[in-house]
Amino acid sequence: MFRNFTQVVDYARSLETKDLIVASPEDTSILIAINDAFQMGLIRPVLVGDKKKILDLFMELGISKAGYEIYNAKDKKDAALMSVKLVSKQENSILMKGLIDTITLLDEVHDKEHGLLTGDFLSHLGVIDIPAYHKLLFISDAAFNISPNEEEKIKIINNTLEFVTSLGIFKPKIALVSAFETVHEEIQSTVEAKNIVEQLRDDERFYIGGPMSIDIAVSHEAAETKGIKHVVAGDADVLIFPNIEAGNTFYKSTTFFANSTPVGIILGASNPIVLTSRSDSYKSKLYSIALAVVSTDIL
Secondary structure, eight states, X not given: OOSSHHHHHHHHHTSOOEEEEEXXXXXXXHHHHHHHHHHTTSEEEEEEEXXXXXXXXXXXXXXXXXXXXXXXXXXXXXXXXHHHHHHHTOTTOEEEEOSSOHHHHHHHHHOGGGOOBOSSOOEEEEEEEOTTSSSOXXXXXXXXXXXXXXXXXXXXXXXXXXXXXXXXXXXOEEEEEOSOSSOOXXXXXXXXXXXXXXXXTTOTTOEEEEEEOHHHHHOHHHHHHTTOOOSSTTOOSEEEOSSHHHHHHHHHHHHHHSOOEEEEEEESBSSOEEOOOTXXXXXXXXXXXXXXXXXXXXX
């Protein structure tokens, strides 16, 4: 079981090197992260974008192009198309979003001709290392599904469950997040959380609770003060958010106010997809690559 991203990187270094295909990598922090992952032996870098800009950045950063495959793309859409086609031809390869809009890249991922969709539901998984929390925290969905309904949230839970259990987390504790820990008919997320818990409470693969406010989910003290006695309370592994606004706000707030390091990947495709925010740090991008390398070995 991984407790922090240093352990993830160490494990990734012990695995077979994977091909990393990056769509539009014309960004300093992305290239530094890719090059460090390359030097560690985690990946073989394949870059698809504006070749002149990429080589200019290499010169600026002092990166040698030896060992890199670089393909020139006419524009962002062409970079997305070429990258997805390359990934679809290599079973253990990883796709990474560079300096490109998420929707531009995922439009190509959704194209059935490329073979990246397995018929499953795509969802974003954020993994956050918060210094004040006692373990890695998994959150969904902070970047992809806008306002998932009950059925879609169950699919998000299933995607997330498969991933976190493969990392060695036995019976993960899942909290369905809302503003309150009680059901209010006028607050849809509390009603949906109650319904989902009723559907899934007998599943022995995990513990689930909800609705839960954030403080109840991650703080034993808050749960005790409010009189909440639940196996998930204060010890959540996974936070399932009601919508993208809540998930994305939490994801970025912990980054900028709690000194956390977030990573992001897309689950549900045939190949891992690294999907970080353009504002994420170099470390976030490096750790995201490492986690994707690990995921190709364990899923």
